[in-house]
Every structure is written in C-alpha cells, then in structure tokens.
Amino acid sequence: MSSVKPPVPFRIGIGYDSHRLVSNRALRLGGVDIPSERGTLGHSDGDAVIHAVCDALLGACAMGDIGTHFPDTDPRYEGIDSRQLLEEVVERLHRAGWALVNVDITVVLERPKLRPRIVAMRSELADILGVGEERVGMKAKTNEGLDAVGAGEAVVAYAVAMVYRRSDVA
Ligand code: MG
Numbered sequence: 001m002s003s004v005k006p007p008v009p010f011r012i013g014i015g016y017d018s019h020r021l022v023s024n025r026a027l028r029l030g031g032v033d034i035p036s037e038r039g040t041l042g043h044s045d046g047d048a049v050i051h052a053v054c055d056a057l058l059g060a061c062a063m064g065d066i067g068t069h070f071p072d073t074d075p076r077y078e079g080i081d082s083r084q085l086l087e088e089v090v091e092r093l094h095r096a097g098w099a100l101v102n103v104d105i106t107v108v109l110e111r112p113k114l115r116p117r118i119v120a121m122r123s124e125l126a127d128i129l130g131v132g133e134e135r136v137g138m139k140a141k142t143n144e145g146l147d148a149v150g151a152g153e154a155v156v157a158y159a160v161a162m163v164y165r166r167s168d169v170a
Helices: 048-060 082-095 115-129
Strands: 010-023 027-029 032-034 038-040 098-108 136-141 154-165
Touching: 010 048, 027 038, 027 048, 027 154, 032 115, 048 082, 048 098, 048 115, 048 154, 082 098, 082 115, 098 115, 115 136
Parallel strands: 098 136
Antiparallel strands: 010 038, 010 154, 027 032, 098 154
C-alpha cells in the first residue's frame, strides 16, 4: 500500500517551566519586572514565562529544549535576561524555516496578582516574537493556596505555540 505524505505546514508545541521563589531575588516574568517580596531562583533571570514559551517554540519544531540550546552549566547564561534567549530561539526557528502563528500562555503565581501586568507582558513578548499582540494569549491564575505554588514558594508557566512552514523556504 502506498502512502501519500503531503507536507504538513503547521506544527504545535508545548512548554512548561517552574522556578522556586526566594527573598533577595528580583521577579521578572514575560520580560516584565514585577515588584514582589520574592523573586525567582535560577541560573538565568528565572523568567518562567519566557522559558515555557521557548520550549513551546522549540518543541513545535522538534528542535530540543531550552536546556540543550542554552546549558545552565555555561557561565555565559548566568543571570542573563531571558528576553535574549527568546530572541535567539526565534532567530534559530526562522533559520530552520519556521515562523510563529501564535502562542498561548498560562502563568500561575499566588502573589502578587499578575492580572494588571498582562498587557505589559503580552506587549513585551509580541515585540520579541515579531508578531501582533493578538497572537499572544496570556492568562494569569493563582493556585488557590494549594501546593508549593499556592504557598507562594514557586511560580509555574505553561505555553503552547503553533508555527508554520515559511513559503519562502524549501
Ligand atoms: Mg526556567
């Protein structure tokens, strides 16, 4: 039996990230600095939202994950602004012939409430991704007091991304 395999121009990917929250660290999510008593612990700036988006993009293209592209054993990435990592991921995706359709993100943080920051985060991410804000969905939730996230000890972020094959690439 012969099988026909037409080119599939669309792919989806999923991303997830979590970071512990501690005193004496800054909180930056979605590329936006957020006043908070606690911030994310991490090798980079600990921007869980951007890390989840990076993994969703890379996953959609079956190009590995953020850890394979930017190993946390590499001193170049210590304390790095994660916006630079996302810029690089977008660049690598483009070079591989893919472009973004949209991303959708859920970030879970007990406090401070992120809802007032959604506009700023979407704008920042759209800028880096090179798409309109209507292609960047974002929801902010608490964990209703449950588990480590609910206790204010961690932040988690989920993202999905859809990409398409650019027609100018074979
Ligand atoms: Mg991370």
